[in-house]
Amino acid sequence: MKHVVFAHRKLSFGGGERVLLEQVAALAGLPVKVSVLFRKEPGKRDIEPELHERNPNVAEVLHLPGAVGAFRWLRQTRPDLLVLCNHKGVQRALPWLARFGVRIPTVLTLHEHYERHLRKYRGVRDLVDRWLCTYDFTAAVREHLSQAPCSIIHPLYPRPEARPVDAGERRAARLALGLPEAGLVVGYVGQIDGRKDPVSVLRFAESLPGAALLFAGREEPATAATLQAALEASPLKERTRRLGPLPDLGPAFAALDLYVMTSRNEGFFPLALIEALERGVPVLAPTVGGIGSVLKDGEGGFLIQKPDDRRPIDEGLLRQAAARIAPLLADPAAWEAQRAKAHAFGTALTRDYDASARFREAVAPWL
Structure with missing residues (x-):
């Protein structure tokens, strides 16, 4: 069974967390083991129950904030794929892992086209195999990050039929x-x-x-x-x-x-x-x-x-x-x-x- 790790900022409710949830849920029908790492607000695990509900293959949800802990965990675990979004500890660990010969395939979710947002990922830009952009700002990714392929995936997910309020x-x-x-x-x-x-x-x-x-x-x-x-x-x-x-x-x-x-x-x-x-x-x-x-x-x-x-x-x-x-x-x-x-x-x-x-x-x- 393949192993996919999602590394995210936090698990409290928010737009970025909704994207994480839907990405995890998208793998529910596949024979894929899922781990979720997060770095902030360990007491606010709002979406954790839904992560398990939407994907029974979620094996663990870990508060792992720092670079040293992330380095050790990833070096031992060696997942088949890392889906990264604003987890600073994991970002800092990746270059050190590469120096030790551990190269983990990585896709990185980008939510904003602003230079100051993209700048956060310069330290790992040569280690990213694919960028996932929530709207088309490919030109900004090319200018500030790398030439790795970009997938444009709008965070629009099926919702129950709604009727207008009378x-x-x-x-x-x-x-x-x-x-x-x-x-x-x-x-x-x-x-x-x-x-x-x-x-x-x-x-x-x-x-x-x-x-x-x-x-x-x-x-x-x-x-x-x-x-x-x-x-x-x-x-x-x-x-x-x-x-x-x-x-x-x-x-x-x-x-x-x-x-x-x-x-x-x-x-x-x-x-x-x-x-x-x-x-x-x-x-x-x-x-x-x-x-x-x-x-x-x-x-x-x-x-x-x-x-x-x-x-x-x-x-x-x-x-x-x-x-x-x-x-x-x-x-x-x-x-x-x-x-x-x-x-x-x-x-x-x-x-x-x-x-x-x-x-x-x-x-x-x-x-």
Whole structure:
């Protein structure tokens, strides 16, 4: 039986972790033993049960953060394939393994085209046999890393058929969450950290007359403190609900008129955008990562042209977006048309795309 090792940053919920989960699941039908190594947050093993559920051949899930431990484990284990994504200990171990004559076939998953993201992998670029890119940034890989083959695999996975939220469900969700039953509700649902920049969501909402604001999801402590400080000085202080992590985020999505994402950077197309769109909730998002290559502006989604991957979105751009969207939100018929477009686009996005088959094809030479 072949042995495949997945080396990843962490196992708490996130977009990159969803990709890891689906890659592991893609091998479930093959006679392949699977090991999963991770380096951060040993107490947050959120996706571990699903890893075992989706692939019975997962033999072990190990917290192995450092280079020395990774070196010893890989030297002893010598897997047939390593699927690597941002595990610094494993990355540091690979060149030393090569010096000792241990050459492990390696494919490396890349989520972003930004130079600072690609730079992290320069130390192993000559040891990577194939790059797995979540959208087509082959030219950047060639410029900053190596000429090894690139496989483009969008992280779009089959999802249960979704139907749009109707007005009654929207009212019920708002009442259950302590939001105004009527009126405009905008917000963000998902992991809340510095990269997601929730203060910019607040700034956008401040430009919409009469809006209520919702945040739902696990809050990173430093970012939560920054957001709280901004709310203390905001006219929306009393019209903002912060729900924190919820066992089911569905009602939070259902309560929204508009889903607002103001991330400084992203990968291909965040799952949260799909979850909003398929429920018939239009989205506002910046042109970072692969978002601008997928989302059609004005067709259930609205784009903010963001020129960089480090700084917050300029407040002038946020005000421009609010000025553009506000008239549509004030027109029930126009916004219902946007809801219908959002649902149609969100459900079609994953319907006919088989990322699992593309992953199996990419790693087939070593299995």
